[in-house]
Each structure stands twice: as structure tokens, then as C-alpha cells.
Amino acid sequence: MPKKKTLYRVLWSLMIVAVLATAGGCHLFQVLGEKPSAEEEARYEKLSYYRDGKFQSPEPVLSYPERATGRGTSSWIRFVLSNPNVPDAPLPTVALNSSSFGATSAELIAYWLGHSSLIIELEGKRLLVDPVFGNAAPIPGVVRRFVDAPLERDELPPLDYVLITHDHYDHLEYATMRELRGREVNFVVPLGVGAHLRKWGIAAERIHEMGWGEVYRIGDLSIATERTIHYSGRTFGTRDKSLWVSYSLKGQKYRVFISGDSGYGEHFKDIGAKHGPFDLAFIEIDGWNPGWPKTHMFPEEVIRAYHDIGARAFVPVHWGVFDLARHPWDESIRMIADLATRAGDVKLLTPLMGEKLVPGQSVTKAWWETVGAVDGK
Numbered sequence: 190m191p192k193k194k195t196l197y198r199v200l201w202s203l204m205i206v207a208v209l210a211t212a213g214g215c216h217l218f219q220v221l222g223e224k225p226s227a228e229e230e231a232r233y234e235k236l237s238y239y240r241d242g243k244f245q246s247p248e249p250v251l252s253y254p255e256r257a258t259g260r261g262t263s264s265w266i267r268f269v270l271s272n273p274n275v276p277d278a279p280l281p282t283v284a285l286n287s288s289s290f291g292a293t294s295a296e297l298i299a300y301w302l303g304h305s306s307l308i309i310e311l312e313g314k315r316l317l318v319d320p321v322f323g324n325a326a327p328i329p330g331v332v333r334r335f336v337d338a339p340l341e342r343d344e345l346p347p348l349d350y351v352l353i354t355h356d357h358y359d360h361l362e363y364a365t366m367r368e369l370r371g372r373e374v375n376f377v378v379p380l381g382v383g384a385h386l387r388k389w390g391i392a393a394e395r396i397h398e399m400g401w402g403e404v405y406r407i408g409d410l411s412i413a414t415e416r417t418i419h420y421s422g423r424t425f426g427t428r429d430k431s432l433w434v435s436y437s438l439k440g441q442k443y444r445v446f447i448s449g450d451s452g453y454g455e456h457f458k459d460i461g462a463k464h465g466p467f468d469l470a471f472i473e474i475d476g477w478n479p480g481w482p483k484t485h486m487f488p489e490e491v492i493r494a495y496h497d498i499g500a501r502a503f504v505p506v507h508w509g510v511f512d513l514a515r516h517p518w519d520e521s522i523r524m525i526a527d528l529a530t531r532a533g534d535v536k537l538l539t540p541l542m543g544e545k546l547v548p549g550q551s552v553t554k555a556w557w558e559t560v561g562a563v564d565g566k
């Protein structure tokens with residue numbers, strides 16, 4: 190009898206494990222997203238920047254693993270274990286909830302929610318950009334946050350549009366898209382990203398997909414998509430199956446630039462000539478390394494991009510939340526702040542995560558200097 194009980198327990202345990210594994214596998218299958226259909230890919234073939242079944246970067250995204258520098262291991266294990274580059278003290282934030290937002294501003298207001306996530310109020314429209322409120326990986330416990338988001342996804346205010354720059358996990362979050370599918374909000378995304386959203390239950394008529402050099406007009410507001418030097422993909426098999434873009438927003442009074450992820454290139458001058466000057470720019474500053482020199486911009490290249498696009502002020506993004514490089518969490522912002530000061534003609538705005546920013550009125554501080562140093566710095 191004891192042997193039978195033991196056998197039953199083993200069988201029940203195996204069944205539970207099997208059920209959990211199946212449930213986990215189904216969830217992961219959803220999170221990974223979907224590739225564009227054959228019909229969509231056939232349409233992409235007409236584009237000059239699509240070849241051999243993939244979108245092509247304007248310049249190659251280079252990778253030289255032997256040149257990688259910095260602290261910590263370069264393998265995937267670094268995203269699971271503790272890392273010497275993370276902050277050793279809590280990062281300050283300004284907590285937000287749905288009641289923090291009133292009627293949408295007819296002027297220009299912005300909230301940096303951490304990393305590349307933004308809420309932008311522009312001349313009567315409220316836009317949510319690259320919203321990620323959890324970790325930056327398809328499974329829990331990997332690529333963890335330094336700090337909780339200042340706003341819960343179910344506390345988001347009423348929105349007009351959601352903008353996605355590309356489909357990497359630190360820019361496109363399954364849980365947030367599922368939260369938004371029941372809301373009256375439309376989505377502006379690069380070509381191919383719509384396949385993910387449709388799989389996740391968002392109606393096709395609410396999704397507007399755009400290629401490079403296109404303009405989408407919403408009343409007096411226009412949204413233009415332009416090139417970046419980067420790549421896409423949520424699995425090895427979906428590398429470059431969808432596009433990656435920057436956004437130029439133009440109202441009657443204000444112009445805003447959202448860089449997305451990009452290495453430095455001549456495209457910034459083209460964007461400045463075509464859509465600038467910009468009253469406010471959100472430019473990525475983090476994730477650089479000599480081992481992958483065209484994936485993200487080095488600090489001095491950020492300043493060059495600022496001048497190329499004709500920005501009057503800029504907010505650094507793509508930092509402060511995830512350990513995606515091999516340098517200390519605050520190295521990029523410290524270098525950017527120093528370069529901006531030395532340049533003398535760079536208006537750097539560094540709000541806390543969740544802090545309301547009104548260009549021309551808000552005064553921001555070097556808040557990272559009070560957090561505490563990384564061990565060994």
C-alpha cells in the first residue's frame with residue numbers, strides 16, 4: 190500500500206509538472222508574437238530596404254565579440270544573476286496613477302516612465318511610446334528592472350495613440366498590449382509589428398503600420414517614420430522580419446523627435462533637414478559597446494545626433510531601468526551630462542521617472558548623483 194501511495198504521488202506530481210509546463214509553453218508561445226503573413230511579405234518585396242525575406246538596416250549592424258569591453262559576463266547568464274553594473278541603492282521616482290493626468294494638454298507635456306517608455310501630450314493628443322512595465326524578456330526573472338515603473342499599466346490615463354519603435358522585448362511588452370486591447374486607443378507601429386498585435390487580440394482596424402519615409406496625419410498632428418540603424422526580432426527565427434523606426438511628430442506649434450534604437454549615421458542629418466528643427470527630442474543613450482558598435486550610439490555620437498536633427502532640448506532615454514550593456518548603470522548619463530556641459534549649446538533635460546516635464550518651464554536635476562556608486566567605481 191505505501192508503494193501505491195508513493196506511485197500515485199509521483200504520478201500526480203508528474204501531471205502537475207506537465208500541466209504547468211504546458212501552460213508555460215502556451216504563454217511563451219503568445220509572448221513571442223507572430224511573423225508577418227506571406228501576403229504581407231510579398232508586399233514588402235517592393236520596398237528598397239527589404240531583401241531576401243528581411244528588412245535591411247541602412248548600415249550594417251556590426252558585431253565584434255572579441256572587442257566587447259566592460260564589467261560582467263557577456264553571456265545570457267548576466268541577465269539572470271546579479272550584476273556588478275546595477276545600482277546599489279533605490280532609484281528615485283515620482284509615483285503616478287490615472288488621477289495624475291487631467292485633460293490632455295493643448296501644449297507639450299511629457300513623462301518619462303523609464304527606459305524608452307514615454308507619455309507625450311501634444312496639442313490635444315496623448316501618446317504612449319514603447320510601454321514596458323515589467324521585465325525585458327519573454328519569461329519572468331530575466332532582464333529584471335532596477336526599479337518599479339512609476340505607473341502601473343492598469344493606471345494608464347485615456348490615450349489616443351500607442352507608438353512602437355520596434356519589437357524587441359524592452360520596447361514591446363505582451364502584457365501591456367493585452368491590457369490596451371480593450372481600450373479605445375489606436376496603434377502606430379513599424380511594418381510587420383502589426384502581426385504581433387493581431388495575435389494578441391488587437392483588432393486590425395486599430396493598427397496602422399508604417400515604413401520608412403511615410404507620414405500619417407491625424408487632424409493637425411502628423412507622425413512621420415524614418416530610418417534607424419538597428420534590427421528587430423523576438424526569436425532567432427524572426428530576426429529582421431519586422432521594421433524598426435524613429436518618429437517625428439509635428440503639430441501646429443511643436444515638433445518632437447523620438448529616436449528609437451539606433452547606431453549613429455547620416456540619417457540623423459536627413460531627419461533634421463526633412464522634419465526639424467525639434468522643440469524636444471527623446472534620444473537613446475545607453476547600450477553602447479565597441480563589441481557592437483552600430484547597435485546603439487556612443488555618448489559623443491548622441492551629442493552629434495542632437496545637433497544633426499536640430500533639437501532645442503533633449504531627454505535621454507533607453508537607460509536607468511535595464512542592464513543591457515556592460516557598463517555601470519549611470520555611466521552613460523554621466524558622460525552625456527559632461528559632454529552637454531562642455532558643448533555649451535546642448536539643452537539637457539533629465540526628469541525623474543514619472544516626473545511631469547514641461548519644456549521651457551521645468552527645471553531638472555542630476556538626480557543620479559545622489560543614488561550611490563556602483564561597487565568598485
